[in-house]
Amino acid sequence: MQTFARFSVVLLAGALGVALIEPRASAQWLTYPTPGMPRTADGKPNFAAPAPRSSDGKLDLSGIWTSVRPDIPRDDNPVGPNLKDYMPAGATIPMQPWAEELFKERSGRLGAGRPSERCLPHSIPDAMLVGSLKFVQTPGLTILLYEEFNHFRQIFTDGRPLPPPLQPAWFGYSIGKWEGETFVVDSRGFNDQSWLDDWGHPHTDTLHTVERFRRSDFGHMEMEVTIDDPKAYTRPWSATVRFNLLADTEMIENICENEQDNAHTQPK
C-alpha cells in the first residue's frame, strides 16, 4: 500500500515535471532542499526559472538572498562594504562638508568604532550588504530577517502611511508598494546612530531611503537604493546592489553574545 502510494506520487511529480527530492534522507537544515524550488532534470536548483508570483499575481520576493560583491580591483576589502563600489565608475557620493570630514575620519581609522563592533545593527542599506537575509512576503506585510545578529525589519504593504517620527529607529519605518513589477520601499524615521556602509558614509535622522527591488528570475534580484538626506548630502544619490538566491540551505541563529573585539581595535 505504501509502495503504491509512493509510486503514484513519483508518477504525479514526473508528470508535473518536478524532480522528487527525498526530504527525510537529508535531516541537516544546512543542506535541506528548499521547498518549491524549481529544479533541472538532475535535481539541481534552476535559478533561471521564472520568478514566482504570489496569489495576487505580484512577483514574490520570498527566499534567502545574499548580495553580490562588486568587482573591486583589490579583493581584500578588509574594512567592509563601501556604497561607492555599487555605483558606476567615476560616480561620487555628494557629501556636505561636515559629512565629508566625518567620513574621512571614519575611513581613515579603517572603520574602527563602527556600531556593529558593539553588536548594534548595520541598518539600511548596510544590512542588505552583509551575510544572508530572508524575505518573507505575505499579504499586507513583507518581513526581512537578517542573519547578522538576528535582526528583522517590517515593510508594511497594507496601505498605511509612514508614522510621525515619535521613536527614531535603527532600521527606520518602512512601507512598500508595487509599481508594475518593481517593489518600492519607502523608509523614514531613522535614528542617527548607524553608518550607511562599513566605511562610514554618514547620515542624519532626516534620512529618507527608497529601495526598488526587481526579481528578474527565480535566482536573481536587483535593488536600487536612493539616499535622500539633505542635511548630509547635497542631492539624492543611488547605488545598485545585485542579489543571488541561496537554495537548499537555511539561515542560522546569530546572537551577538561574546563581543571581544572592541578592546583590540586600533585607529591606525
Add this chain to the structure above:
Amino acid sequence: MGRRSLQAVAAGVMLLAMRVSAHHSFAAEFDVQKPITLTGAVTRVDWTNPHAHFYLDVKDLSGALVNWNFELTGPNGLLRRGWTRTSLNLGDIVTVDGYLAKDGSHYVNAVTVKLSDGRKVFAGSSSGSTPP
C-alpha cells in the same frame, strides 16, 4: 560523490563568496602585513557569535608556554565550511595561519587551521580574503 554531498559542496562554494562576517573591520584590528603561523595545544574553545575563539598554549623561543587567542568567524560561517562544534578539542595540537593583531597582544585573526586529524579548514574570519 552523492547528490547530498554535491549540494553541500555547492552551497559551501556559494557561501564562500558571501561576505560572511562584517561584525568589525579586519583592517582596524589586524595587520595584513604581519602574517603568522603558530602551533600549539588547545586550552579553550568559545563557540560563540559574532566570532568563535579558541586558545592555544604555544611554546615561545625560550620554551615557555604562552597562551594565544585566535579569532574565527562565527559558528554560522564555520558550520558552512565543514567545522562542527567538536572540531577542536582540549589538548588537540593544531597549526594556525593568520594575521597578528595591531595592538601587540597575543591575538590572531585565523585564516586557516590544520586540525589534529590533518584536515586544513578555512576559518573564514573578517579578513574578507577568499580561501585558496
